[in-house]
Amino acid sequence: LAKTTQPISMDSYEGQEVNITCSHNNIATNDYITWYQQFPSQGPRFIIQGYKTKVTNEVASLFIPADRKSSTLSLPRVSLSDTAVYYCLVGFPYNNNDMRFGAGTRLTVKP
Amino acid sequence: SQTIHQWPATLVQPVGSPLSLECTVEGTSNPNLYWYRQAAGRGLQLLFYSVGIGQISSEVPQNLSASRPQDRQFILSSKKLLLSDSGFYLCAWSIRHRDGYTFGSGTRLTVV
Numbered sequence: 001l002a003k004t005t006q007p008i009s010m011d012s013y014e015g016q017e018v019n020i021t022c023s024h025n026n027i028a029t030n031d032y033i034t035w036y037q038q039f040p041s042q043g044p045r046f047i048i049q050g051y052k053t054k055v056t057n058e059v060a061s062l063f064i065p066a067d068r069k070s071s072t073l074s075l076p077r078v079s080l081s082d083t084a085v086y087y088c089l090v091g092f093p094y095n096n097n098d099m100r101f102g103a104g105t106r107l108t109v110k111p
Numbered sequence: 112s113q114t115i116h117q118w119p120a121t122l123v124q125p126v127g128s129p130l131s132l133e134c135t136v137e138g139t140s141n142p143n144l145y146w147y148r149q150a151a152g153r154g155l156q157l158l159f160y161s162v163g164i165g166q167i168s169s170e171v172p173q174n175l176s177a178s179r180p181q182d183r184q185f186i187l188s189s190k191k192l193l194l195s196d197s198g199f200y201l202c203a204w205s206i207r208h209r210d211g212y213t214f215g216s217g218t219r220l221t222v223v
Contacts, residue, residue: 034211036211041199041217041219042214042216042217043201043203043214043215043216043217044155044201044212044214045214046211046212046213049211087154087155099212100157101147101154101155101156101157102154103153103154104154
């Protein structure tokens with residue numbers, strides 16, 4: 001199972017772009033990279049998933065370099081409501097027990 | 112649309128008492144189901160997962176057990192709770208793994 005490393009916490013201000021980087025040096029060929037967002041006392045919510053290059057949806061972008069040993073979640077123009085914990089997961093989605101949550105990155109958006 | 116129900120939202124139980132948490136999914140068939148636990152300020156720990164009725168895989172040996180009596184019902188149980196069982200318990204489901212997991216609202220369990 002690929003291990004992930006993320007910053008424990010990050011601070012930002014409203015309207016800024018936030019980039020959260022996740023390191024996964026031992027990522028396997030079949031592994032995908034998935035990001036979740038969790039608010040206090042709620043379950044995590046799926047944000048975005050990718051395998052390589054760049055993926056974009058209405059919420060975020062995910063940048064994955066060619067070697068896939070890291071990935072960056074980009075949140076454009078954050079607001080106070082984006083304050084949450086963000087988890088990076090690496091694993092083969094078709095293995096039922098392969099998606100492991102780490103400690104995550106606690107993002108605090110300030111006014 | 113698919114929905115996941117988890118109850119109760121909060122629970123306070125004495126040490127040594129039994130536990131039963133229930134999770135049900137609506138709007139889908141044959142989902143994969145998961146139980147996670149999150150200790151205060153920590154990440155999520157996978158406890159059990161199930162790919163079908165009666166099929167349970169355990170990730171962490173402990174005094175908890177899980178059962179799936181129906182396709183869209185997943186139950187987490189314990190015969191005797193320990194203080195260390197306190198935490199935030201989350202149920203999740205998935206169909207197409209590439210779309211990620213959908214989590215319930217969770218149960219905050221405090222064992223006293």
